[in-house]
Amino acid sequence: MPRTLAARRKSYLTRSVRPVDVTRLSGLGDLLTQFQTTSIQARNLGRCLEVWENALTDKKRPTILLGLSGPLIAAGLRKVLRDLVDWGLVDVVVSTGAVLYQDLYQTIGGRHWMGTPNANDVELRDLYLDRIYDTYVDELKFEDTDRAIGRITEKFPARPASSREFLGFLGERFDDPDSILATAARRGVPVFSPALIDSSIGIGLTLHYQANRRKKQRFMLDAVRDNYELVQILAGSPRTAVIYIGGGTPKNWINDGIVMANYAFGREGEGHYYALQITTDVPHWGGLSGSTLDEAQSWGKISKTATRAMAHVEASIGLPLLVGALWDRRSVWKGRPRLAFDWTGDEVKIRRSR
Amino acid sequence: MPRTLAARRKSYLTRSVRPVDVTRLSGLGDLLTQFQTTSIQARNLGRCLEVWENALTDKKRPTILLGLSGPLIAAGLRKVLRDLVDWGLVDVVVSTGAVLYQDLYQTIGGRHWMGTPNANDVELRDLYLDRIYDTYVDELKFEDTDRAIGRITEKFPARPASSREFLGFLGERFDDPDSILATAARRGVPVFSPALIDSSIGIGLTLHYQANRRKKQRFMLDAVRDNYELVQILAGSPRTAVIYIGGGTPKNWINDGIVMANYAFGREGEGHYYALQITTDVPHWGGLSGSTLDEAQSWGKISKTATRAMAHVEASIGLPLLVGALWDRRSVWKGRPRLAFDWTGDEVKIRRSR
């Protein structure tokens, strides 16, 4: 082999795969660190941890946005998500309405029941049980939840508002330490749901609309205001990091936010600086949910120099591993200052707090 | 074998798989009919055709709702989708904003360019080209599109509106026979986008918000109004059929609409009577996009007696096959009356027209 080829070859052979040893594990932090020197999706999951920790320890103190989609509460991830918010490992939450609705359903006393994917769905219909793959939820408790949301919505000021305001209002009304929404409200973490009408929370809003639609003054979900609030957060952050659990509207919207912010504030921002995703989707269907974080670079949505990682693993397995590893390694991020978001109407100022 | 077992056995063996013969094909209608007596996903796709045709020939004249998600314009499906609207094979369209934005981008003169998934995304960024898997779009033409949408938005009445009104307004402003939005406007087919802010159309809306937000009277996307309009359509239809290309917000919202309609109008409706989906998602991740149409029965979203089919095939291949077969077999649905939607503010009356 010619010398130049041999040199080039050598440059490729610098880090060898090290086999995982489960007999020498001191915890999930150690497991995911071991994963970082394996291959295939274990390595990708290990790199997700690395990217998240890089974002948490970045001196510029990036704003970390968490995008949530999929059956996360059914999957038993409510505590894990609530912890992320409570510990300050994420600064902004963007979620489908379904995740937040099921969070409230549990606050109201509803439970997710272990079922089976092979259930008789027509019988379940008769029993007022709704199926989410292998899990059942209780439609009678759903009605209680809808009523509770309805009562709170009636107290909301009769004016246009963003989903963030409305969800914050909901979160403040519940004194449930296990709730994602209530924890976010207590910690001042903004929660957005850009497609909130597309969820069971939307049912209550529809009934409210039906009852109030002829009034001059009424609460109105002013959808575009969500965008305006998001772009201010992005523009007001020295850097941003994004963590996507699944894809869907939350991923697309947080990604698009960069482009909107550039337009709205006349600057060419650099895109999200850190990006990680755990997903069950794939790139070759061409959809946004499964698109690579490389592809997002062509759109300017992810920074050209971003640290990024994408692991193909379903969230019920992947997220506890990541968050468990972060907990194990909490000395890494301890003392990171929190953000305080000061809202005046639709305007926001961001300060570091502690 | 005991006689009862033998009888039971015989009852299972009634229809045998017949091999596809490509030498005796008279068109796509014939191919999909052949598929109906094969197995695996070809059979499922053949059954999708059957369900669609059942909906089209049902004497009760169901309202057919089409849910769109994924990179459909990039995939070369613009004409196919426009034809479905023009021919009256769907009565209502619910779409992600991205599909509609890219429809307008083409109306403005933008094109989708054949590229490669292995592109250098950082270079594409510098060239103002955005990648959708194996396809490039032109960011400079995107700016033209944004400006055009911006100009039209300025002319929209200064009041709250649904996405349906706004998209209808957009569609009327373009005289492009190839456009989905313009064809829908001409045909009176309502187009909803429940997460419209989560798209490039949302960028223009954000700028409009930024410029007008302090005005007393301004155009406002009154998100919940979309729900109220949808539930009226569902409640005003003798039956409904749903056709999902992909999943995402359109599928979830159309499905949820049934539950909302039951609440809003105090009746226990029967769920969508016909349902078909082509998808690349799978049930075992537990998400809504890949959930089975059986599962939706437990929620009351799909009728207990629905005719339903789900084929696992990507839309760029699956949709032309289905629509080509429908075209081939147009004698089946020729003469089906159209629907006219008479809107008075946020109220709708549905009539059969022709």
Added chain:
Amino acid sequence: MPRTLAARRKSYLTRSVRPVDVTRLSGLGDLLTQFQTTSIQARNLGRCLEVWENALTDKKRPTILLGLSGPLIAAGLRKVLRDLVDWGLVDVVVSTGAVLYQDLYQTIGGRHWMGTPNANDVELRDLYLDRIYDTYVDELKFEDTDRAIGRITEKFPARPASSREFLGFLGERFDDPDSILATAARRGVPVFSPALIDSSIGIGLTLHYQANRRKKQRFMLDAVRDNYELVQILAGSPRTAVIYIGGGTPKNWINDGIVMANYAFGREGEGHYYALQITTDVPHWGGLSGSTLDEAQSWGKISKTATRAMAHVEASIGLPLLVGALWDRRSVWKGRPRLAFDWTGDEVKIRRSR
């Protein structure tokens, strides 16, 4: 934009996506040609056609190897596969044992019955019905098939042989124009099954082994002889093309054959020159079935200059489209000479015949 950037940009924008028009279709050949200027998997499937046609019209007359895996007979593809062999569009077949067994099962009079994936499998067990996803096969007819294979095996010469010899022997014994194996025998197309023991054909072989194992002279599946026969075919071909329906052992073995041929005949061959695959697997699990044809280049298994294409579509849909298009466009490949394989024991000479 600087002039050099603008020029580079322009170089990327040469071919635009053209929407599929199902109202102007003259057949499957036309559909797949239209697919070639779309995107996502339709484009990939169109490119598969292009690669296959390139192989068929290459003046060097490449040897075309077909790798088969998956539930192809259940899926209704028996006629399509038999046609490919009959028309000379493939020169060598490598298959899982299951495909070939089910081919014989149909020759014996067995049928594949339309069933459902939600069947009660414990009841099916009692009824002697075996399920392949949505299809049932008849275990009683399986026994007839096993007996027929057993009888033929007894007549096979009492010596070591390759799977190719044994399968050719089987194919010659059945006078069934619809059979893949019988058609291959009639046309002189070699059929290999490198994991033949892992199939229901293997059951018969096991019983034969059990009855004859103490004999000095007995028929023996001399597995490595398959390799030696394959490498001669590869080494004796001016060029090779590979067509993979699914992945599994057939894909891996045909790919590996190149490396074996290089070793066995001390030359550095160029790898398969044309390669196409339709698959439901994905690259990011790291397995061979879903690995890209690019990856195979690093191993020297696919030529550095290969024309290659990979479409993500299940075979029951993808294969009839491809073969139907080839049939439509038969003027392209008409008159292509066939290959004659002259076997002397384990040695082969390849001639062009007609």
Added chain:
Amino acid sequence: MPRTLAARRKSYLTRSVRPVDVTRLSGLGDLLTQFQTTSIQARNLGRCLEVWENALTDKKRPTILLGLSGPLIAAGLRKVLRDLVDWGLVDVVVSTGAVLYQDLYQTIGGRHWMGTPNANDVELRDLYLDRIYDTYVDELKFEDTDRAIGRITEKFPARPASSREFLGFLGERFDDPDSILATAARRGVPVFSPALIDSSIGIGLTLHYQANRRKKQRFMLDAVRDNYELVQILAGSPRTAVIYIGGGTPKNWINDGIVMANYAFGREGEGHYYALQITTDVPHWGGLSGSTLDEAQSWGKISKTATRAMAHVEASIGLPLLVGALWDRRSVWKGRPRLAFDWTGDEVKIRRSR
């Protein structure tokens, strides 16, 4: 709700999903136990642990067969697999040739190098590096491995043999405590590879064939003998349990073994009593790799009363979790007797040892 419905409803609501709490984790055993009361794939993975432990603690002492496919050594799972063999958590191994070849490659000193899926494969070709998704292997070391295997093969008795004999012979020749094959040889665990010729080990065997094929007496891979040996093991076991990492030939062959054993020994066995699989494949493609363990019941391959579980997770993540949990909970299986396999030619007697 009528009383009977209410009672039925209540019967469905017995076990509620409990959220995972990563702050109260004492190890992987605890994590997977927590997973057992969640949903989606975490629950399935938790159930896999349960099934494995049931098999390990079954008083009838089932024979446990492990099926291996996929890029397991590249993925960093060599130690995990070797541990399973060493600890006696599996009694028989069935593997693709690739896994075993790469095990030997590491014994010879070869390494798997961390690379990237976006590598330039044509350049890698020139550098004699072969890519497995995100990992590189060294083709020059492959040649060393091939030579080593070649030298050992020359010493193998000149007669027909099963893959089990040959692989045992190989394993005995290497004194490498980290090797799966060497550990299996030391522990007397039989290792089969029913498609051994379809691997790089097959390259050496092909060269050996080429050099020896005219000899009267030569080592010959007598493929069907593998089947005969397997069916004796199955028939000689009071019960069997199967653990599938991926699918492919190992899964199919172990499943088929039941049918073969019934035929060969004229009894109607009950199928594998315990079955678990971790897989990235799906049922709806109709292939065996992704087929459900329910489907296998219709074939009589899995017992009607089997305890079974299937988790959709890639092995590099899923397997360390399972094996780590087993290690954590080693008190559960400690002291389980091992099996000794006494081979006389192609006949085997199984005894409990320890």
